[in-house]
Amino acid sequence: MKVVRFAAAPDGGSQFVEVDIPIDNASIDAFNNTVRRSAVLPAQSAMVTDMPEGLYQDWHPASRRQLLFVLSGTLEVETGDGKKHRCGSGEVFLADDVGSRGHRTRTIDGPARVLFVHLPSEADLGSR
Numbered sequence: 062m063k064v065v066r067f068a069a070a071p072d073g074g075s076q077f078v079e080v081d082i083p084i085d086n087a088s089i090d091a092f093n094n095t096v097r098r099s100a101v102l103p104a105q106s107a108m109v110t111d112m113p114e115g116l117y118q119d120w121h122p123a124s125r126r127q128l129l130f131v132l133s134g135t136l137e138v139e140t141g142d143g144k145k146h147r148c149g150s151g152e153v154f155l156a157d158d159v160g161s162r163g164h165r166t167r168t169i170d171g172p173a174r175v176l177f178v179h180l181p182s183e184a185d186l187g188s189r
Contacts, residue, residue: 062099064128064186065154067140069161074141075122080155082186102128102186105179112136112173122163123156126180134173139165155186 062082070076086098112134120141129136135149141162147169148154158164180186 062153065146065148066157066186067123067138067146067154067164068157069122069159070141072141074162075158075164076140076142077144077146080186100185103181103184105181107176107178110175110177112168112175114168114170114172116166116168116173118166120163120165122158122161124159126159126182126184127156128178128180129154129156130176130178132174132176134171135169136173136175137167137169 062084064080064082066078066080067075068078082099082102084097084099086100087095088098090096109132129148131148131150131152133150135147137145137147138154139145140158141164146154156164
């Protein structure tokens with residue numbers, strides 16, 4: 062599963078990097094279906110946040126390493142190199158720019174609801 066990660070860049074800003082979370086552990090469930098799973102991802106906590114229409118957050122780093130699942134609406138993230146990425150309902154991204162200048166965030170065309178899953182710094186999410 063490809064996930065967009067925004068991470069600290071060597072210049073102190075932030076940048077987008079694609080991460081591949083392998084979903085290759087196949088097993089047969091109780092109903093004889095073959096399902097594929099990722100490795101277990103450790104999580105510390107989670108919260109749901111409603112972000113209002115017109116939300117704009119100027120430069121800020123992620124408060125912690127976290128996966129963001131956009132439940133509804135659209136978020137746009139801009140990294141220090143000027144690139145922008147939009148995530149809509151059902152999309153996931155990894156906020157991993159802790160300790161950098163950070164990124165900008167805004168809602169697009171209305172409010173957004175986001176599930177934040179807080180990760181320990183050592184969580185391995187696949188290839189980077």
